[in-house]
Amino acid sequence: MSCSKRPLLSQYIDSALSPEEKHTFEAHMNACPECGRALGELEALRRLFAASDRYKAPPGFSTWVMANIGADTAARPAGFPLFVKFAEGMVVLAMVIIGVLSGSLLISTLQPKAGNGSALFSLELFEAAPPDSVGGAYLAMTETRHEK
Amino acid sequence: MQKSEERELIRRFKDGDTSVFERIVLDYQDRIYNLCRHMLDDPHDAEDAAQDVFIKAYWNLKNFTHDASLYTWLYRIAVNTCIDHQRKPFFESLFKWSPEGEAQTIDHASEAPSPERLFASKQMAQALQKSLKKLSPKLRAVIILKEVEELSYEEIAEMLDISLGTVKSRIYRARDELRALMKKFTEQS
Numbered sequence A: 001m002s003c004s005k006r007p008l009l010s011q012y013i014d015s016a017l018s019p020e021e022k023h024t025f026e027a028h029m030n031a032c033p034e035c036g037r038a039l040g041e042l043e044a045l046r047r048l049f050a051a052s053d054r055y056k057a058p059p060g061f062s063t064w065v066m067a068n069i070g071a072d073t074a075a076r077p078a079g080f081p082l083f084v085k086f087a088e089g090m091v092v093l094a095m096v097i098i099g100v101l102s103g104s105l106l107i108s109t110l111q112p113k114a115g116n117g118s119a120l121f122s123l124e125l126f127e128a129a130p131p132d133s134v135g136g137a138y139l140a141m142t143e144t145r146h147e148k
Numbered sequence B: 001m002q003k004s005e006e007r008e009l010i011r012r013f014k015d016g017d018t019s020v021f022e023r024i025v026l027d028y029q030d031r032i033y034n035l036c037r038h039m040l041d042d043p044h045d046a047e048d049a050a051q052d053v054f055i056k057a058y059w060n061l062k063n064f065t066h067d068a069s070l071y072t073w074l075y076r077i078a079v080n081t082c083i084d085h086q087r088k089p090f091f092e093s094l095f096k097w098s099p100e101g102e103a104q105t106i107d108h109a110s111e112a113p114s115p116e117r118l119f120a121s122k123q124m125a126q127a128l129q130k131s132l133k134k135l136s137p138k139l140r141a142v143i144i145l146k147e148v149e150e151l152s153y154e155e156i157a158e159m160l161d162i163s164l165g166t167v168k169s170r171i172y173r174a175r176d177e178l179r180a181l182m183k184k185f186t187e188q189s
Helices: A006-013 A019-031 A033-051 A061-075 A080-110 A134-147 B003-014 B018-040 B043-063 B070-086 B090-094 B115-134 B137-147 B153-160 B164-188
Strands: none
Touching (some): A006 A019, A006 A033, A019 A033, A033 B115, B003 B043, B018 B137, B070 B137, B115 B137, B115 B164, B137 B153, B153 B164
């Protein structure tokens, strides 16, 4: 189980504790081997960070940035963001309208016409054995035999 | 850059003299690139992110109100940009080139260490980079701002727009997680 005072360790190494808090925590550390060990590890971590590389921007970085800004400026006419937002909105609206219209058109073409509506969806429309099928040929043969 | 000089540059920029922006880039490019490089651990991603930071800054500088310093403002953009860069689409990560080392570093060594020590320290530095990568972007941001950029709790709070208590607790959690991860890495090697 970790010591409940451990969160103070982080502030201790950053010198962010008040003098009283610091004094109390140092007294605690003398009696708590876990906090003592954690302090050593955090100090080692801090040294590692201090020794870590500091990187410089690559040569010509600012020129690239300014060139990109220049290209971006040329691509953006005045009032660009507002215009783009408006254009985006119009495109979305147009897509919704096209979607609704084509959907309603599709539904209207599939809808049964008055009078033969029930026939359109009737199972009688479906032939169990169409004349051109093997089943149809078999039925035709058996029917002619019966007739004889 | 002096505060008064900074104000004057921003005033000129707002008046239409956009050429002064290059001065701002030159002044902050190393600090911003260094932050991005530590946040992203890839030179190309860091360069892309740093460029994005300045491009965003250019387009938003007109709205800059001097509530925060320019440097705080740029760092805030940089942290958010790096967090966004980490959410790259999967296919982009497939084609990412991963180089070994980078030439553009500042040499800290004042005396030549032994090859064994150099190897050990290089291993530890790599373990730190790997451990940092495992932290969540929010924890990584606070620990880099604290340890690499050496900022105060107050500066970090202002930069990230979070409370002082949140900064303290995130730094504690970041250190605790890093300590555990470093232990794991050193035990494995």
